[in-house]
Amino acid sequence: MFLGVLHDSQAPRYEKQLDNVEELVLDTIRRKKGVHITKKELHLILEALYEFRVID
Template sequence: MFLGILNDSPIPRWERQLENVDELVLDTIKRKKGVDITKKELHLILEVLYEYRVID
């Protein structure tokens, strides 16, 4: 089982899966749309979309 870096508790499966989704979305944006953004920028964009209820 995977362990967290700063503690000994296992990382939940859904958290690992979300990390994979982030990587897939970033790769798609970079390759298909030609937009180079960082993971931090992606999270900021998603926060704004959530704030305005564009996504849930």
């Protein structure tokens, strides 16, 4: 009965959702702002913003 709650089956779905959000952000940056960056560059930018406590 509680196997679904205790089992770690939600992690892949969460990772898929996070990947979808990253793709949406990249698309918005590319299309609306005209800045062409890679996913790796996006991660570097997000890491820097996190370091400076701009985002959590």
